[in-house]
Amino acid sequence: MTAETERALTGHLAEDVEAVVRELGDSCDLVVRELTGKEEGEPEAAVVYMKTMVDEETVMRSILDPLMDELDRLGMEEPGDAFRRVHKDILRIGTVNERTKLNEVLCSILDGDTVVLIAGKAGALAASTIGGESRAVEEPTSQTVTRGPKESFTENLQTNVSLVRRRIRSPLLRVEAFKLGRHTQTNACMIYMQNIAQPKVVQEFRQRLGKIDVDSILDSGYVEELIQDATWTSFPTLQNTERPDAACGAVMEGKVLLIVDGTPFALLAPVTFISFFQSSEDYYQRYDISTFLRILRFCAFFISMFLPSLYIAITTFHQEMLPTPLLISLAAQREGVPFPAILEALLMEITFEVLREAGVRMPRVIGPAISIVGALVLGQAAVQAGLVSAAMIIVVSFTAISNFVIPALNMAIAARLLRFGMMILGGTLGLFGIMSGMMILLIHLVSLRSFGISYMTPFSPIVWPNLKDTLVRVPWWLMKKRPALISNPRQAVRNASGQRPSPRRKKRP
Amino acid sequence: MRKGIRAAAMLLTAAMLTGCWDRTELDDISITSAAAVDWKDNQWLVSYQVVIPSAISGGGAMGSVQGGSSKLPVAVYSTHGPTIREAIGQSVFESPRKLFFSHTQVFIVSTDMLRKGVEELIDVFFRNPDARETVSVLVSDGDARDILKELMQIQFIPGDGIYETLQRESRMESALPDTSIFKLTMQLAGSAHNAVLPEIALSGSEPVTKADQLKSTTVPSKLRLRRLAVLKEGRFAGWLGQEEALGVAFLRDEVHQTVLPFPCRATDPKLKSTIQVDRSRTTVKPVRTADGYRMEVRVRAKGTILETNCGVDLLKADVIHRMEVQISKEITDRMEQGLSSIQALQADVVGFADLIHRRDPKRWQQWEKDWPARFAKTEMKAEVDFTIRREGLSNKSMDSVLGLKTD
Structure with a gap:
């Protein structure tokens, strides 16, 4: 102006x-x-x-x-x-x-x-008198669940705030407005529970938002890149969600929610590594299946990051580690394959990534065509032509499928990218290379922070009470306290004791 | 920033320099399923049974084109040289792929080679990281190489087949123990420096070495586990038959499970019933006597009756007790038989030497030199405590139902 x-x-x-x-x-x-x-x-x-x-x-x-x-x-x-x-x-x-x-x-x-x-x-x-067209509240498209609310945020800020408000009807819910972007003047709302959120984190959030001085904010992704803690990492230090129920769950744990006008993806902070493996469905289903799925997701994460590199390392450096029949079967499949294992794997991985990107970009109408091309031409035909071994196809496709198990897309992307580095390490230095890569990764992970919280909490530093909602998800009646470090310690108690349903309860005096 | 990039670039070049030196693709190695060593014309003759993967697994680029089944699963070839490793080294002149020994399951040695001594072979195994000490060792009376050439019907890879057979035998019958290089070494390192090895032999007329011969329900010859070879101070000393071998196995406490026929009564030596020994435990105690040691052997075993034609009522406790006595006697006989045959060879393969060495180290030092002779004279007192745990699903034998005989 x-x-x-x-x-x-x-x-x-x-x-x-x-x-x-x-x-x-x-x-x-x-x-x-x-x-x-x-x-x-x-x-x-x-x-x-x-x-x-x-x-x-x-x-x-x-x-x-x-x-x-x-x-x-x-x-x-x-x-x-x-x-x-x-x-x-x-x-x-x-x-x-x-x-x-x-x-x-x-x-x-x-x-x-x-x-x-x-x-x-x-x-x-x-x-x-603000008005104009906006999309209706629809089912979430990228974070779907089988059981749980089927509402998703929309592009309209008012609607989004109302979706949160309707779930948390507490007078302590705070909604602070911000205007971001010099030209776009995008409205944004920072939402938190006044008694549960850490005041320091809220203040930090406010300060970081205040520092934003850019031309335009068209999506929460802009904000994420401008306020995240670590920039040189492929691991996300802010979570995004399009589910109002997941957002409210996080707000009730003491996290700060940022809704940006014009995008259905809201931001959450502070986050830990484990929160990318928690689906909102975990809390709606019974705890046993939730625990099983959590562990499954962790396995899938490791598979999607390490399986191709392990396959390369073991078949080219450590053949003695395989059981004899498996080795013979793998050797038979490699018979006549012209490329070394590392090149074969890279070729197939890149082919898959191309297919995946094509699937996202291409018009819906020709969708089935690409799956035929992908599955038949590149999978079966490549094996029959003797260009790649069948085992490699299995490894690559299982890796790809595992990647989709991770509930948070931005964490899945981290695994997807690091996989290539691991493959090169595994192909040049064998298991030793993979181990060194894993060490570097671990060192990097523990050094990350999100709004003052260690990324690997509660594993490192170990916070015993927080382990109740990590690899296992304990039943709701056992979750007496809010996650330490993330929520305000003065308001630690979440549920009253004695919530476990049982037929013989002592009468109150 | 620039520093970071420079460091990353340096690390990357380092990775390129160091990596890949021991990288071997799967199609650059020959998986050796079995190996054999002969001593011929003052030279080592090492033979390899190499797996042809495309012939075994139908899949793969080449396999699907050629349709594996008609191809032979293995190829055998030999190299020779003045030392074992030199002979193996010679293989580069004829093998297009690197020999890969980590998956070798059996190692066949000839008796000729055993007469020369086993120590060179053991040294090769313990010195090289690619050869595993878990390889099972078997003895062949003739050329060890001939064993490798023989094809098998059910198990495609003969080396694997020999290994599976040996495993099964040593678990179910226990007469011939599955002996790895490591176990062999431990036995030879014992006080008496003796060991036993199972024998593998070709039974039948003409060797099966062509794929065409396998296209029949019966083959003219088969590989078969036969006797127990006795090694004295690392050299071949003699053979034990399967019966003596079982007796020795009882003395060595190596019986996991075995099947044993036994007579009904002491008066009737005909073997009419069979017991399956499910569990057996042997303890040996040396007891000082006037001129040496008497070995008190105590066997505690349990088992199941597999068949009986004694015409007895197995519900009666005294019948069961009488049977147990008969079985105990049978086991005792076997042990005595086994002991007398190894005493004839003057080879203490049952570890009496270790017991005396441990019990009475001073005396052992005096005895060590003439232990073989002393061992030949060592007395044994056997005591077998056998319990029949189950008598099967029926309690009467058919001949008692038919009234052929009552007890």
Whole structure:
């Protein structure tokens, strides 16, 4: 905004309206309605709004209608009195703010407010009439569950905040608004529980958001990259979710939620490594199956990161480790394969990554075609032509499938990328290489932090009470305390004791 | 930042320099399923039974084209040289792939080679990381190489087949123990420096070495475990038959399970019933006598009756007790038989030397030189405590039902 817009409104109606129109570049969707009383002459008032941002029905019924009815009488009053009466009596809108500066007026108009200017008064009234099209609340597309709520965040901030509000009807739920992006002026809401969240983390979050000074924020991904703790890592230090129930669960554990307007993906912090393996379904299903699935996901994570490299290392360096029949069978499959195992694996992995990316990008209509090409041409035909061994196809496809087991896509991506490094290590230095790679990875992981919390908590540093929701998910009646370090220690107790259902309960005295 | 990139680049080049020196693709190795050593014309003759993977597993690029079954599963070839490793080294002149010994399951040695001594072979095994000490060692009376050439019907890879047979035998019958290089070495390192090894032999007329010969339900010859070879101070000393071998196994406490026929009564020596020994435990105690030691052998064993034609009622406790006495006597006989045959060879393979060495180290030092002669004269007092645990599903034998004989 130029210095020109910093000035205050003049009070001269025509001049102010003209300034607004000029600043907004005579935009075609800007509506300026000048209202003149019964006597011909200068207009008494002007209503200015962007027709693409407001709900015109509301503007007509709650602003224009009453204003026009009262216009004659307003003309006879002093401008100050008229202004006050419009504000207090006439406008039938919940949120009406007074604006005195030109740039404030411009901002209000761009936010979807309807601005009412009264002749002779150096001020304006901004009535919130935001409207316009938005997508309905639908089922989540990337984080699906079989049991649990089927609602997902939308692109609309108001809707998203309401989805959270409706789940946590506590007076202690805090919603703080931010405007991010110099030009986009994207609205964002930081949501947390005042008593549960760590005040230090909230403060840190606020500070990091305040530091953002960029042109545009079009998705929460922008914010994530600007506020994350570690930049040179493939491991995510902020979690994203499109599930309001998962977001609320995290808020109730003391995490801070950031909803950004225009994207259904909300951000959560602080996070630990383990939180990327927790699906919201874990808490809706029985604890036994949840525990089983947690362990399964961990196995899948390791498989998706290490299986191809282990296969390469063992078949090219440590053949003595395999049982004899397996070795003979693998050797038979490799008979006549022209490439070394490492090259064979890299070829197949890259082929799969290409297929996967193609599957995401291509038009829906030709989807089945690509699966035929992928499965038949590249899998079976490659083996029959003797270009790759069948075992390698099995390894690569199992690796790929395992990767999809990880509930958080950004963690799956980390495994997906690191796999290639591991393959090169395994292909050059054997198991020794993989072991060294694993060491480096582990050292890196324990050095990561997310908003002051060690990434590997509660494994390193070991926090015994937090282990109740890691590899195992204990029943709800055993989760008496909130996760330590993440939530405020003064509000540690979550559930009352004695919640375990049992038929013989002592009567209360 | 620039420093970081430079360090990463250096690390990357280092990885390229160091890596891959012992990288071997699966199609660069010859998996050796069995190996054999002969001593011929003052030279070592080492033979290898090499697996041809594409012939065994139908899958794979080549396998599917050629349709594995008609191909032979293994190839055998030999190299010779003045030392064992030199002979193995000679293989590079004729083998397109690197010989890979980590998956060798059996090692066949000829009696000629055993007469020369087993120590060179053991040294090779313990010195080289690729040869495993868990390889089972078997003895062949003729050329060890001929054993490798023989094909097998059910188990595609003969080396694997020999190994499985030996495993099964040593678990189910216990007469011939499965002896690895490690066990052999431990036995030879004992006080008496003696050991036993199972024999593998070709039974039948013409050796089966062609795929065509396998296209028949019966083959003219088969590989068969036969006798027990006795090694005295690392050299071949003689053979024990399977019966004596079982007696020796009882003395060595190596019986896991075995099947034993026994007579009904002391008066009737006909073997009409069979017992399966399920569990056996032998303890040997040397007892000082006037001119040496008497070995008190105590066997505690349990078993199940597999068949009986004694015409007895197995519900009666005294009948069972009488049977137990008969079985105990049978085991005692076997042990005495076994002991007398190894005493004839003057080879203490049952570890009496170790017991005396441990009990009376001073005396052992005096006795050590003439232990073989002393061992030949050592007396044994055997006591067998046998319990019949189960008598099977029926309690009467068929001949008693038919009224052929009552007891």
